[in-house]
Amino acid sequence: xxxxxxxxxxxxxxxxxxxxxxxxxxxxxxxxxxxxxxxxxxxxxxxxxxxxxxxxxxxxxxxxxxxxxxxxxxxxxxxxxxxxxxxxxxxxxxxxxxxxxxxxxxxxxxxxxxxxxxxxxxxxxxxxxxx
Numbered sequence: 001x002x003x004x005x006x007x008x009x010x011x012x013x014x015x016x017x018x019x020x021x022x023x024x025x026x027x028x029x030x031x032x033x034x035x036x037x038x039x040x041x042x043x044x045x046x047x048x049x050x051x052x053x054x055x056x057x058x059x060x061x062x063x064x065x066x067x068x069x070x071x072x073x074x075x076x077x078x079x080x081x082x083x084x085x086x087x088x089x090x091x092x093x094x095x096x097x098x099x100x101x102x103x104x105x106x107x108x109x110x111x112x113x114x115x116x117x118x119x120x121x122x123x124x125x126x127x128x129x130x131x
Contacts, residue, residue: 003061007072007122010057011079014118017049036108043110047117050076054121058129069123069131077119 021042030038061072084102088094102111125131 003064003068003072004075006057006060007075008079010053010060011076013053014050014076014080015083017053018046021046021049039108040110043114047114050114050117051121051125054125055129058122058125058131061131063131064126066123066126069126070120072122073119076122077115080115080118 024045025038025042029041032038033041061068064072085099088099089096102109105112
């Protein structure tokens with residue numbers, strides 16, 4: 001199977017973790033910890049899940065060059081942004097301002113750091129695992 005098809009399939013696992021994380025954040029973390037702490041914990045949990053997916057996925061790709069690992073991370077990042085803006089705009093009917101608020105670090109939102117984790121996780125995991 002091509003590297004990009006594998007990357008897309010593993011990104012679907014990340015999407016599943018993100019959906020569960022969002023439900024956990026809204027139903028438990030924010031009500032019990034408050035918005036600021038709940039958003040931070042949610043971002044840390046999702047970033048951890050992304051690294052976990054990258055850890056599990058790495059052996060499935062085989063031996064790749066560094067630029068390919070970086071490419072996988074950027075592909076995951078692109079898919080995430082397409083999903084976030086597409087779903088937010090066309091399913092949730094959010095305004096562009098509402099969508100862009102997630103990128104401001106206001107109120108404990110660390111979404112930009114989650115995106116960084118998404119983009120670099122495959123490369124970091126490959127380095128750690130010696131692939």
